[in-house]
Amino acid sequence: MDILHHNAKAWDKRVQEHDMWTVPVDADTIRRARQGNFALVLTPIKPVPMEWFPPLNGLPTLCLASGGGQQGPLLAAAGAQVTVLDNSPLQLAQDQLVAERESLDIKTVKGDMANLSAFDDNSFGLIVHPCSNCFCPDILPVWRECFRVLRPGGVLLAGFCNPARYLFEDTRLDNGVLVVRYPVPHSDVDELDDPHLKRRILEELDAFEFGHSLTDQIDGQLRCGFQLTAMYEDRFGDFEADPISRYMDTFIATRAVKPAIDG
Numbered sequence: 001m002d003i004l005h006h007n008a009k010a011w012d013k014r015v016q017e018h019d020m021w022t023v024p025v026d027a028d029t030i031r032r033a034r035q036g037n038f039a040l041v042l043t044p045i046k047p048v049p050m051e052w053f054p055p056l057n058g059l060p061t062l063c064l065a066s067g068g069g070q071q072g073p074l075l076a077a078a079g080a081q082v083t084v085l086d087n088s089p090l091q092l093a094q095d096q097l098v099a100e101r102e103s104l105d106i107k108t109v110k111g112d113m114a115n116l117s118a119f120d121d122n123s124f125g126l127i128v129h130p131c132s133n134c135f136c137p138d139i140l141p142v143w144r145e146c147f148r149v150l151r152p153g154g155v156l157l158a159g160f161c162n163p164a165r166y167l168f169e170d171t172r173l174d175n176g177v178l179v180v181r182y183p184v185p186h187s188d189v190d191e192l193d194d195p196h197l198k199r200r201i202l203e204e205l206d207a208f209e210f211g212h213s214l215t216d217q218i219d220g221q222l223r224c225g226f227q228l229t230a231m232y233e234d235r236f237g238d239f240e241a242d243p244i245s246r247y248m249d250t251f252i253a254t255r256a257v258k259p260a261i262d263g
Contacts, residue, residue: 001189003208004087004112007135010207011088024069024094030102033077040074042130042159043234043251052230052255054155056080059125062149065113065132067091073098075128076106083107114141122151131159131251134209137187140220147224153260156226162250166211178243186211218254226256
């Protein structure tokens with residue numbers, strides 16, 4: 001099964017349905033970002049602390065699996081030299097829309113977050129990677145590629161899911177009842193014998209998701225050579241739409257640095 005192709009089509013569909021993560025920022029938000037006043041999220045609600053960002057003016061920045069016209073335009077308006085890589089053509093079109101509307105210089109690249117061969121070593125000073133590696137079967141190549149394309153001293157800002165999100169039959173059930181069903185780490189591909197899951201993914205064209213272990217998410221960054229400097233947890237604010245958020249934080253954001261070369 002071509003998961004990459006399927007998920008690209010699924011996210012194109014979300015753009016057409018005006019999913020919250022596909023709606024571009026408006027002109028007033030860009031105006032404030034030009035003044036250095038912006039709130040960028042890696043997870044559902046909490047904005048990234050401003051002290052997590054390196055100086056943005058002229059900084060080569062990769063928004064990784066981050067299409068949708070949200071993070072990339074904010075960073076470009078704040079002065080960064082932004083490249084957005086995403087697997088969904090319509091998500092990339094949202095960044096292009098804002099770039100044209102606001103006269104921003106944003107480069108868009110269609111590609112796989114686990115394969116950054118389009119970029120040279122040490123190409124970027126900042127990578128912004130909001131919650132999206134849940135759509136990737138194996139995240140260790142993502143961290144390795146991030147380390148490779150970051151320059152020494154560069155910063156990786158990443159958001160990801162706590163695998164506890166994937167314990168339950170479906171956190172999107174209308175009645176809010178959470179029934180433990182799946183083991184974690186989780187793979188939608190391995191659970192397609194579940195008729196509800198199969199219908200949602202294959203018939204309704206939802207994306208395949210993968211609940212990666214915290215070992216792969218956090219220690220995976222460390223094994224690739226990153227130094228973790230900060231983190232926080234987050235959850236959705238709408239408990240009806242996301243019942244698990246009533247009980248616990250299920251998203252994590254991390255700040256990591258590629259060590260500078262001594263001497």
